[in-house]
Amino acid sequence: MQTLIVVAHPNIADSPTQQFLKASLPDADVIWHDLSSEGQFDRQRELHLLAQADRIIFQFPFYWYSAPFILKKWQDEVFGGEQGQYQFLAGKQLALVVSLGQSLARYQSGGSEHYAMSELLRPYQAFADKLGWHYRAPLLISHFAYSTEVEKQALLIRYQQFLTMDDPTNFAAQGDWLVAQLEKMATAHPTQAANVSLVSEQLTTQLEQYRDLIWQVSQIKQGEKD
Amino acid sequence: MAEDWLVRITAELKSESDYTERALLSAVLCYQDDLKQRRMNAEGELDGRIWNHEQW
Numbered sequence: 001m002q003t004l005i006v007v008a009h010p011n012i013a014d015s016p017t018q019q020f021l022k023a024s025l026p027d028a029d030v031i032w033h034d035l036s037s038e039g040q041f042d043r044q045r046e047l048h049l050l051a052q053a054d055r056i057i058f059q060f061p062f063y064w065y066s067a068p069f070i071l072k073k074w075q076d077e078v079f080g081g082e083q084g085q086y087q088f089l090a091g092k093q094l095a096l097v098v099s100l101g102q103s104l105a106r107y108q109s110g111g112s113e114h115y116a117m118s119e120l121l122r123p124y125q126a127f128a129d130k131l132g133w134h135y136r137a138p139l140l141i142s143h144f145a146y147s148t149e150v151e152k153q154a155l156l157i158r159y160q161q162f163l164t165m166d167d168p169t170n171f172a173a174q175g176d177w178l179v180a181q182l183e184k185m186a187t188a189h190p191t192q193a194a195n196v197s198l199v200s201e202q203l204t205t206q207l208e209q210y211r212d213l214i215w216q217v218s219q220i221k222q223g224e225k226d
Numbered sequence: 227m228a229e230d231w232l233v234r235i236t237a238e239l240k241s242e243s244d245y246t247e248r249a250l251l252s253a254v255l256c257y258q259d260d261l262k263q264r265r266m267n268a269e270g271e272l273d274g275r276i277w278n279h280e281q282w
Contacts, residue, residue, distance in 0.1 A: 024246070153249035154256070171264070178257055181250050185243075192242060195235050199254060202232060206261050213268035220275045 002029045003163050004053035005097075008060040008071035012036060017099045017144040021059070024156040027184075028164045035070045046078045050089055056133070057163065058124060059097040065120050075127070083130060090132030095162070096124055100142040137169065172214075175207045232258065 012018045012034055022032060033049060035041075050056060060067040079086060098121070106113045107120070117140055128135040139162045141155065161168045165177055182200040186193040236251045243251065275281070 150252065153245075153252050156246065156249040157253040171260070175257060175261065178250070178254050182254065185247055185250065189242075192239055195239055199232065199235060199239075199251075203254060203258065203261075206258070206265065210261055210265050210268065213265060213272060217268055217272050217275065220272065224275070224278075224281050 001054045001164065001166070002031070002052055003055045003057060004031050004033055004049055005057040005059050005163070006071070006074070007032060007034045007036075008058065008068050008074070009034075009036060010068050010070070015061070017061070017141060018059075020144070020152065020155075021097070021159055024159050026160045026164055030163055035074050041074055041077045043078055043080075046074070047089075050078075050092070053092065055093040055095065055136075055163075057095050057097055061099045061101075062120075065115075066123075079131075086131055092131075092133045093136055094124065094128040094133045095136040096121060096138035097159070097162070098138055098140050099144060100140065102142065104140055104142045172207060172211060175203060175210075179204055179207070 007018065009015055009018050012022075025032060031049070031053070058067065058071060060071055066072075098117070100107075102113070104117070105111060107115065107117045109116065117138070121138060125135045127133075139158065144152075144155075147155065158168075161174060161177055165173060167173055179200050182196055182203070186196040186200065189196070233255065236255055240248045240251050
């Protein structure tokens, strides 16, 4: 799966969050597309980039309940005119990676920001709907600056899964993804391969047992009376 | 908690790994804990449904 990350930030070089995410990119087919490096957008080139991608990510810090202006400029310049002309892009996935300077708990009914992130990000969902794209649940990163090392490492993995997995929220699929990464690690480091394979095999076995249990439960549920 | 031998091996691996690989190994340990809990839950649910006399 090819993923295009459209990064909208006024100063990526000075952003610890964006630099961390950039350094966390997986080896898989991912293109990091920094909008701030473009003065005027070459519309045909942008459309070509979009056409090559299966999943498009809008990645930005949350400024005044929206993205920095360069993302809107990009949208306006690339998607001008009749919407029908973008039919060739239908079926793409759109997902957002949004960094927040405040706690996520503030963004809910009754919270100090009053509105949930799902409400505030609705224009991007509408944009996706209009183009026939599938809008996916966003990855929200709050308070990156206060994250512990453990939290940053967890974010790195979540980000890689978010970019590369069909359904990053599927628990069993997350396990398959971890096993695949361990196998890559074993291949890359022959001296560690034996130990990495032990970890991988243990995880694979437990995943099989888990899937079998879930299957058995589902079979019994099917046979139950109301 | 993950089993002791798994914790020990991942700690050894981490000492020879780069940042991304250390993140992966930490994620595997966390995942193992979640998986263990989910397996226990599923075993409990399976047991409860099998012995639910109202469904006999």
